[in-house]
Amino acid sequence: MSRQDGIGGDWLPWLIPGFALVNLVVFVPLWLGGTLAALLTGHGWQPPPFTLQVYVRLVSGATQELWPGVPSYLVYGGAVALVLAGAAPLALLVRGFVRRRREPRSLARPRELSAMTGKGLEARARDLRPGLKDVARLHPDDTGNLLGDLVPAGPELRSSYEDVELDLMAPRAGKSTGIAIPRVLRAPGPVLLTSNKSDVFTVTRQERTRVGRVWTFDPQGIAYTERDMWWDMLSGCDTIEGARRLAGHFVSSVNDDSSKKDFWIAAAQNTLTALFLAASRSGATVNDLLAWLADPADRTPVDLLRDVGMTAMADQLQGTVRGAVETRDGIYETARQCVACLLDPExxxxxxxxxxxPQFIPEQHVLGRDTLYLLSKDGGGSAAGVIAGLADSVIRAGVVAAERMGGRLDPPMTAILDEAANVCRISDLPDLYSHLGSRGISVVTLLQSYRQGVRVWGEAGMDALWSAATVKLLGAGLDDADFVDKVARLVGQHDVRTPSYSRSKDGSSRSVSYRQEQVLPADKIRALPKGTALLLATGVRPALIRLRPWFREPNAGPIAAAAKAEVQAITDRAAASWSRRESRQVG
Structure with missing residues (x-):
């Protein structure tokens, strides 16, 4: 057996060049460091020759013999400085290589996302917002909505204010901290937020008071705020369209699938439409409307509709009132269930x-920089119908204002529909998505899953919402196997190069084969870490981004302090509220 065929035969031939390389790496910095040290200390340029004797003196510490008068510590210090200076660019190269190796394969790279970064995004913002054309330097928040940072090392990605967004993430996956709160804090114009929790409210309220008035619509005491506003619910019901939309919001709040309306649900919506229209046209109150519902035989709304010239609507309502008692009572009972939350005096x-x-007026809100928080519980006793009605009235007011401005709101309005499937069921939201972005209304709908949206808008409605959203973020915890598999197919496949080696007595051979694999298999999408999301934007390849939680931003300290004070204030108000309730019970 030869030496090369024995133990160590594969690496032994490399010892000699390796040893030479090590000595070269040691010798050159010492040689150059000592020479520079002599020059800097006033001893002139004295490079010693490249000889073995010089090498031995450098390694043994006899530097005085090579550069008389130059302390040894300066020689070795200069050598260390040169090594560090040379290592810095090498470290950057290695870092860049490692980052490129860590980039998700076949997903979008920075150069493919130029429209969502830098000058491309700024140019688009100036085209969309006439007020920015003469501004020399734009603040990043004026150019678009912050989405997050491209994995693994950026850049920062933003959507334009023309985009409408749909975000699907499981609970505690970063919807509030990484999406809702940053959007409210960074919004350049008016803000609308719906939620069934007080977390976004507590973090952002103080900051939003700095830019405009804060309106808090909290009928069920989510944040235990005192009532300091009122909204005329019937103000937009003076037309059949407006009355039908408000009736639809109340019906949707109790109907699990708005695409499947049985006879009673449809009839209840028609009846509520007539009653809302009669109350609005005649100047009646919501209390009057509840009284009409309590007594199906009451002809007052029929007469009021005739008095204002709504004869056809009056005849329809009269037909319901004069119908079979069992049918009439069933319709009215269904209608009463839809508006049952209004029986609560609070x-x-x-x-x-x-x-x-003060009265909250949607038409004024969309023209300023105020903030409207719509808070409601979900489940039984929810004020979801009222919340959806108010949110819809603000969005429609924004559309009207945009048309008067020439097509777009400037600054744009930010509408964040958190828990949209629970507390803000706008039945035709999928249809609205197709044009709200072009009106300067940047809408973000937050859902826990695709199936949750199907439960509210049906398969066709949710498909329409998915298709109309120009930006989609899919975060951690998506457990719907069919949906995740669909997303995996949308992300696509790529070629995987597989080398193979074979060895025989005649020698060795190497071959390469290719096979197709999914870029992100379904199990990888489901297992996305918290704080990351898959970005699906119109016109670009899918990308993986890292969300930017508000508490990791440079200005998080003062915001966190204000949020802590807000939480304490809510705690104090809650304690006072419970104390008053106990006092009433004792009394």
């Missing part, structure tokens, strides 16, 4: 005229 007060409190 909820009713928020939508009834109050001369001692």
């Amino acid at each position: 909820i009713l007060a928020w939508v009834s005229p109050d001369p001692y409190r």
Whole structure:
């Protein structure tokens, strides 16, 4: 057996060049460091020759013999400085190589996302917002909505204010901290937020008071805020369209699938439409409307509709009233169930005229930089119908204002529909998505899953919402196997290069084969880490981004302090509220 065929035969021939390379790496920095040290200390340029004797003296520490008068520590210090200076660019190269190796294969790279970064995004913002054309330097928040950072090392990605967004993430996957809160804090114009929790409210309220008035619509005491506003719920019901839309919001709040309306649900919506129209046209109150519902035989709304010239609508309502008693009572009972939340006097007060409190007017809100928080519980007793009605009225007011401005709101309005499937069921939201972005209304709908949206808008409605959204973020915890598999197919496949080696007595051979694999298999999408999301944007390849939680931003300290004070204030108000309840019970 020869030496090369024995133990170590594969690496032994490399010892000699390796040893030479090590000595070269040691010798050159010492030689050059000592020479530079002599020059800097005033001893002139004295490079010693490249000889073995010089090498031995450098390694043994006899540098004084090579550069008389130059301390040894300066020689070795200069050598260390040169090594560090040379290592810096090498480290950057290695770092860049490692980052490129870590980039998700076959997903979008920075150069493919130029429209969502830098000058491309700024140019688009100037085209969309006439008010920015003469601004020399734009603030990043004026150019678009922050989405996050491209994995693994950036750049920062933003969507334009023309985009409408759909975000699907499981609970506690970063919807509030990484999406809702940053959007509210960074919004350049008016803000609308719906939620069933007070977390976004507590973090952002103080900051939003710095840019405009804060309106808090909290009929069920989510944040235990005192009522300091009221909204005329019937103000937009003076047309059949407006009355039908409001009726639809109340019906959707109790109907699990708005695409499947049985006879009773459809009839209840028609009846509520007529009653809302009669109340709005005649100047009646919500209390009057509830009284009409309580007594199906009451002809007052029929007469009011005839008095204002709505004869056809009056005849339809009269037909329902004069129908079979069992059918009429069933329709009215269904209608009463739809608006049951208004029987709560604390909820009713928020939508009834109050001369001692300011009135919230959607048409004024969309023209400023105010903030509207719509808070409601989900489940039984929810004020979801009222919340959806108010949110819809603000969005429609934004559309009208945009048309008067020439097509777009400037600054744009930010509408964040958190828990949209629970507390803000706008039945035709999928249809609205197709044009709201072009009106300067940047809408973000947050859902826990695709199936949750199907439950509210049906398969066709959710498909329409998915298709109309120009930006989609899919975060951690998506457990719907069919949906995740669909996303994996949308992300696509790529070629995987597989080398193979074979060895025989005649020698060795190497071959390469290719096979197709999914870029992100379904199990990888489901197992996305918290704080990351798959970005699907119109016109670009899918990308993986890292969300930017508000508490990791440079200005998080003051915001966190204000949020802590807000939480304490809510705690104090809650304690006072429970104390008053106990006092009433004792009394």
